[in-house]
Amino acid sequence: MFIRSERLFLRPAWPEDxxxxxxxxxxxxxxxNLARVPWPYTxxxxxxxxxxxxxxxxPNFLITAPGAGGARIIGACGLSLLDGEVNLGYWITPDEQGRGYATEAARALLSLARALGHGRVVAHHHVDNAASGRVLEKVGFRRTGRVAERFSRGRGYASPSREHEVVFESPADCGGDDSMNRRAA
Known part of the structure; x- marks a missing residue:
């Protein structure tokens, strides 16, 4: 499975990556800032x-930015199950942060989640990672009011994590961006 957005190409990871x-x-x-990724990463x-x-x-994707020299990997995003709910996660390498890539990739992934028939998607960010919270809000997530201690393998300990959600009002019609018929629950 592949996703093309305005500036990005989301694709599966291959052994040569x-x-x-x-x-x-x-x-x-x-x-x-990730829950399941260990530090140091090997x-x-x-x-x-x-x-x-x-x-x-x-699905999980590498986020790539096509250019004259080929498509370079700038991060990853994907859907997973967390506590029985569909969860959206992502990361962007430091040199590429601040360019709107996380927002663009998350928006594309939400469109796919809706097309796949998921009615609700949650996402979490550590409270000391406000930038991730801003990305989630830009793509339509709303705070649920829940803050819970979540273990991060990268940190090696649990820290407060804010929960956000998107609830799709209607099934996907694959007919373009209508703000994905999202609502806060």
Whole structure:
């Protein structure tokens, strides 16, 4: 499965991506804001990520930025199950942050989630990562009011994490961006 947005191409990870993934995510500042990624991130972790089977209802993508020299990996995003709910997660390598890539990728992934028939998607961010909260709000997530201690493998401890959600009012019609018929629940 592939997604094309205005500036980005989201695609599955391939074995030849391992070294580039390692270089892009291998920053403590990135990994500390993720729940399931260990620090330090190793070549073995990159291999496991690349070899992880894809679930067509919960896909994971590398975020790439096409250019004259080819498409460079700038991050990753995906859907997963967290506490029985569909969860959206993402990361962007530090050199590419602040350019709207996380917002664009998250928006594209939400459109896919809606097309796949998911009625509700949640996302979480550590309260000390306000930038991630702003990305979620830009793409239509609303705070649920829940803040819970969530363990981060990158931090090695649990820290307060704010929950956000998007609830789709109607099923996807694949007819363009109508703000995805989202509402806060």
């Amino acid at each position: 391992r070294d580039e993934i390692l270089a892009r995510i291998g920053h403590e500042a990135v990994v500390r 070549a073995e972790d990159a291999r496991e990520f690349v070899e992880k089977p894809q679930d067509h209802r919960l």
